[in-house]
Amino acid sequence: MTPNHPDAEGQPTGQVEVGDVVEVEVGPVAHGGFCIARYEGRVVFLRHALPGERVRAVVTEAKEGQRFVRADAVEVLVASDHRVQPPCRFAGPGLCGGCDFQHVELGHQRELKAAVVREQFSRLAHLDVDVVVEPVPGDVDGLGWRTRVEFAVDESGRAGLRRHRSHSVLPVDTCLIADDRVVATGVLGRDWSGSQAVDVVAPSTGEPVVVPVPAAGAAVGEDGPPTVVEHVAGHRFTGDFQVSARGFWQVHPGAAATFVDAALEALAPREGETALDLYSGVGLFAAALAESVGPGGKVVAVESDGDAVAAAAANLAARPSVLALRARVDDAFGVARPKRSGPGSRAQRSRKLRRHPLLPLRADVVVLDPPRTGAGKDVVAQVVALEPRAVAYVACDPAALARDTASFLEAGYRLSGLRAFDAFPMTHHVECVALFER
Ligand SMILES: C[S@@+](CC[C@H](N)C(=O)[O-])C[C@H]1O[C@@H](n2cnc3c(N)ncnc32)[C@H](O)[C@@H]1O
Structure with missing residues (x-):
């Protein structure tokens, strides 16, 4: 294969097949742990490379008629100053898929993640954000977490x-x-x-x-599965939580406390307020909110997983101001589930949409911590209808967060705070905590 023309943007020329070796200039980082390069009119999603490098890459996925291919950098011709020897011998082209950035100096991994967050907000929410990806306290070298x-x-x-x-x-x-x-x-x-x-x-x-x-x-x-007990010791909240060994809990040992501190700092919940913890898992944020709003306040937690709700009931038993509901958040609000084909979609169509009677009609503060797909515009609209003064959105996918940010902005809320945390060093993942205010 001949070297590419970096600014070639036209129709793909020639055939590119899996196994071909191409030589490319590496462009910017993109969401998902790869960089963008171009080769003969095609976009190349390139792993194991860094912006500004020149590499030889082996094509790992290519489909006829598609304008993009995937490739792994296998030889570095011009190296970035931020390139390091991967500490793990299982990291590299064709090897373990768990880490994306072992070849990148740790501080620069965080700069790349910040660039991705900025790009997602710019593209999907039309917002310029200034964000720094902070290490999670206790992290030294990005390993062993x-x-x-x-x-x-x-x-x-x-x-x-x-x-x-x-x-x-x-x-x-x-x-x-x-x-x-x-x-x-x-x-x-x-x-x-x-x-x-x-x-x-x-x-x-x-x-x-x-x-x-x-x-x-x-x-x-x-x-x-057995149950484990996780201890959270933040600056603003301390507590113990039972969690199923196969259930959701933050994987970085410093993450739960860091995100709770960030959410409480952003929301500044007051005594007597009503708070919602949506996608509440085993009740981490609900417990912290309950402590802040006190016995005169009220917290409603909503979570769909039965084991998590059972654990939440135990974790929150000593906090009578918290009500833990087992429901999908969209079901609890009485809005349609996101459309999907396959099993369940017929049941979905015949389901009556009815708001959960125990879900309050107003809330002062809301924590939203959805899975990677995000909350979605219908749920955001329901959150906005509660007229909360502040919403803390804890997000493991910056693209979903940026999409939902657009919905909050449209509804008259502003993004008044955005923090990002390196809760998954060596991988492309990044956790954000955004604050929306009316
Ligand atoms: C990112 S986790 C957050 C859990 C909790 N806030 C924590 O920090 O430990 C997302 C949670 O949402 C739950 N979940 C996923 N889809 C849901 C839905 N449609 N409605 C309610 N809960 C959902 C998952 O079971 C999971 O517990």
């Missing part, structure tokens, strides 16, 4: 991690971003035949827990 890891199991029963955009499992004997206690359980040397995965949780209190996930169709055992 992951307290929850799901290892995949290959056909011969070996535990490992999946390759990028693949079901193929790369057997590993360590994972450098995992908490040392995860690897010390010895799960990586054992035979896991009969399991499709093995979960390891190293909670902030007690011993690590190993949960084999039986092959598809089989149940996780009669009593379900």
Whole structure:
């Protein structure tokens, strides 16, 4: 293959196939852990490269008629000053898909993530934001932070991690971003035949827990997965939370306290106020809000996962001002679920839309912490209809946050604060806490 013409924007020329090696100038970072390059009129989504570099890359995905291909940089011709030797020997082209930025100096990883957040807000919310990605307290070198890891199991029963955009499992004997206690359980040397995965949780209190996930169709055992206790010690809130070993909890040991502190600082909840915690998990933000609004206030938490709501009931039992509802947030507001095809869509069409009778009609403050898909415009409209003075939006996907920001802006709210945290060093993921005010 001949070198490209970097400014070629026209129709793709020639064939590009998987396995071809192309030489490209690397352009800006994009959302998803890759950089943008161009090759003969095609956009190249390029992993293992850095903006400003010149690399040879092997094409990993190419479809006829598509204007983009995916590729991995395999040879660096002109290196960025921010390039480092990946600390993990399983990081690199064709290897483990878990980390995207092992080849990038840690401070620069955060600059790249900030650039992605800025770009998403500019493109999707038409807003220029000034954002710095802050380290999560306690992080030194971006390694050893992951307290929850799901290892995949290959056909011969070996535990490992999946390759990028693949079901193929790369057997590993360590994972450098995992908490040392995860690897010390010895799960990586054992035979896991009969399991499709093995979960390891190293909670902030007690011993690590190993949960084999039986092959598809089989149940996780009669009593379900074990429960762990997570201790949160922030500047503004301290508490203990029961969490199912297979349920949601922030994976970075400093993240839960950091996000609670950030949300409380942004909202400044007052005694006697009504607060909503939407997508509430095991009740982390609900507990913190309850403490702030006091016994004269009220907190309503909404979460769809049954195990999480059961854990929340236990976690919040000593806080009578909190009501934990088991419901999808869109169902609780009585709005249609996002359209999707496949199983469930018929039930969805025939479902009556009725607002949950225990959901308040007004709220002073709201915490929104949705999954990667975001809250969506219908839920944002319902949140706005509560006329809260402030909304703290905790977001694991900057694109979804930027889309929902556009809905808040349209409804007359302004983005009055935005913080971003490096809760997932070495990966492209970034967590944001945004404040919307009326
Ligand atoms: C990012 S987690 C946040 C959990 C909690 N706020 C925390 O910090 O631990 C998102 C939560 O939303 C729940 N969830 C996903 N879709 C939902 C929906 N449509 N309605 C209600 N909860 C949902 C998930 O089960 C998960 O507990």
